[in-house]
Amino acid sequence: MSFTLTGSLPHRLSFQFQVPLVTIPKSSCNSIKVMTMATSINNDGDTSNPRKNIPHVLTVAGSDSGAGAGIQADLKACGALGVYCSTVITAVTAQNTIGVQGVHPVPESFVYEQLTSVLSDMQVDVVKTGMLPSIGVVKLLCQSLKEFPVQALVVDPVMISTSGDILADPSILIAFREELLPMADIVTPNLKEASALLGGMQLETIADMCSAAKSIHKLGPRCVLVKGGDLPAPVDAIDIFFDGEHCHELRASRIKTHNTHGTGCTLASCIAAELAKGSLMLPAVQVAKHFVETALDYSKDIEIGSGPQGPFDHFSKLRRSIYNSSVRRGFDPNDLLLYAITDSGMNKKWTRSITDAVKAAIEGGATIVQLREKDADTREFVELAKSCVEICRAHGVPLLINDRVDVALACNADGVHVGQSDMSPRIVRALLGSEKIIGVSCKTPEQALQAWADGADYIGCGGVFPTSTKANNITIGLSGLKTVCSASKLPVVAIGGINNGNARSVMEIGTPNLRGVAVVSALFDREFVSSETRKLHSVLMDVVSNK
Ligand SMILES: Nc1ncnc2c1ncn2[C@@H]1O[C@H](COP(=O)(O)OP(=O)(O)OP(=O)(O)O)[C@@H](O)[C@H]1O
Ligand SMILES: Cc1ncc(CO)c(N)n1
Ligand SMILES: [Mg+2]
CATH class of the missing domain: 3.40.1190.20 (Ribokinase)
Incomplete structure (x- = not known):
């Protein structure tokens, strides 16, 4: 009673x-x-x-x-x-x-x-x-x-x-x-x-x-x-x-x-x-x-x-200071399966708003969304982020903000993704508290272990293949991805030049903590975001259900 x-x-x-x-x-x-x-x-x-x-x-x-x-x-x-x-x-x-x-x-x-x-x-x-x-x-x-x-x-x-x-x-x-x-x-x-x-x-x-x-x-x-x-x-x-x-x-x-x-x-x-x-x-x-x-x-x-x-x-x-709450279950690594990262340039090119792009990606089966805005004014970014939070919450999909801890706090996003030269995950954790999701981009086993020690929830590892989104990025290939996954104590999402054609080869490298792929161009540099997402989703589901 x-x-x-x-x-x-x-x-x-x-x-x-x-x-x-x-x-x-x-x-x-x-x-x-x-x-x-x-x-x-x-x-x-x-x-x-x-x-x-x-x-x-x-x-x-x-x-x-x-x-x-x-x-x-x-x-x-x-x-x-x-x-x-x-x-x-x-x-x-x-x-x-x-x-x-x-x-x-x-x-x-x-x-x-x-x-x-x-x-x-x-x-x-x-x-x-x-x-x-x-x-x-x-x-x-x-x-x-x-x-x-x-x-x-x-x-x-x-x-x-x-x-x-x-x-x-x-x-x-x-x-x-x-x-x-x-x-x-x-x-x-x-x-x-x-x-x-x-x-x-x-x-x-x-x-x-x-x-x-x-x-x-x-x-x-x-x-x-x-x-x-x-x-x-x-x-x-x-x-x-x-x-x-x-x-x-x-x-x-x-x-x-x-x-x-x-x-x-x-x-x-x-x-x-x-x-x-x-x-x-x-x-x-x-x-x-x-x-x-x-x-x-x-x-x-x-x-x-x-x-x-x-x-x-x-x-x-x-x-890793996650257990402060008595009921929330926190981050679910399964959410990394199809990780959609927005790009304002690409969406502009196809004349759609970021919010429409996010809706379409979720409709197609995206399991987590990251807002990546390099050029927007802060005020504009916060407004955009608030709208996206609303869309994502309605569908039970977590929304992360790239790099900007302040924007994540302002819109009450589910977390932040940081790179090696952004704010240290340890400080991000102190600012965001134990409930929020923190991801870190890592290329090496050392970086992966450091991310774990710093209290991150997952790592993004790549670029696996060459990509137009990051021109000067060093690619680590499938073998580099495998090395990092084997060393990582955290779940991993692979990133860099991944699409419908090569997603299977990525997911089949054979390390259980590789939980999904993160994509930008494969979804957003396309005319029909939701159908592209759906295709990738079915490839991923096929790999996961045959494991
Ligand atoms: N390998 C495992 N992976 C995940 N959960 C497990 C595993 N082994 C046990 N559990 C869970 O741990 C809890 C304790 O269950 P268990 O049946 O081991 O109790 P027990 O025999 O009384 O334990 P013990 O006598 O070792 O203290 C249960 O919730 C059970 O489902
Ligand atoms: C003292 C003690 N209590 C409980 C158990 C059951 O796990 C155990 N092995 N030892
Ligand atoms: Mg037992």
Whole structure:
């Protein structure tokens, strides 16, 4: 259940929640915790300057010495999402990338002491649970939650590590079913755990996951997420979310990596972190899933330890300072597929306005548009850019501005593309903020790595072939493109002399991060922009769908 608080209540994080939207989860139905958060007042009673309580997650979980999972993953996930995380440690494990070598449970009375210390003093918004080694610990936790109600309870029913080691006594199932799940706002079993909760039910297909989610829901949690990390390898990473009414299939691409240790702990902590920020449940799960997918992608090649399942890096994306928002999904590299760059000279020659040219390119299937204006007055450029933003927004196509950060800000474009001699992407990022898209033109592997380090989202690489648009430009050919793509940590769009005839040869160079082609003349130095765009689009779709 959710409702909207309106009126003049000072909000604890007013910069984050323009429209205060607060979930009232089941576990807090009888409490006034949410109200106290929303109306936090200075000690001196001054409501005009509310205390800035940072959103707070308490994790009740085990320590993983290898720091990929458990308490360590929870701390990193919350840190990456800008949420404070306190910790009640239930067990200390000796664990690495090979497996679990030892488990040392913390005495139950001392788990309780930690719970009381934190909950009696700090304003915890959300409790997330991980490894709970014994029934006694579950009972003490439930008792503490009744004594100190919180906004939401996220239960990751950890039982067996991916390496196959037992992390909780099997008798724990009874305590989960009877005590903890009925209090939970969401429970996040993986396939094995879902099966165990349901007395050994076979789980192999998406349909099985849906019916498992429904059956687990009957045990009392408000929502259920059955995680499909362990589905067979070629299948996407599909999770099933059930909110008591609908089953949602949440899909992410399956990252090819061994570094998946701690995905479950991270996912649950990210959900908790987003709930603590005030998010509703489904968006919280979506952000969490996107976080895991992105972190896995950025860490797919890192090597920590010699075992079969390594940890991943929670902060790669944060370093690129994109994770400031709780709901926006940010830049989608798929948008690079057919990248149209306008040229006022060419469009003048064919007697059409830039806005008509942009409309036609979008009609033909352009997936992103860049406005490149070398000669226009600034005022004229801003007006043009505003019109183009409107057209692009109406079609869900991002609009970037070439070089001019000021124009991008003035028209609220989706981002900026800069060259090597334009403003540094690092400064552009500082000026535009974390939400906007930044692209950088690169010819060499060094430039590509620098663009990544500077916080860019993609690189444009070329000129691949000679082109009339840039007369003195050095061409790097398909081999140069391949070299840069292989070195780049960012998605790449190829540029320079690309057209219907050679686009296939470009897209087939065999590097997965080459995501599309950028074109000027092939679209705009033609009489019929939309049909030219359509032809190129069908070539690209053909290549992509046969990959
Ligand atoms: N290779 C992958 N690529 C993308 N997403 C993945 C991958 N592996 C797992 N995930 C996602 O990570 C999340 C956690 O799922 P998973 O089934 O791995 O949990 P888990 O087994 O509890 O994890 P762990 O025990 O390792 O902490 C899910 O959203 C799942 O879809
Ligand atoms: C401490 C701990 N908690 C949870 C998991 C599950 O990933 C693990 N391997 N170790
Ligand atoms: Mg797993």
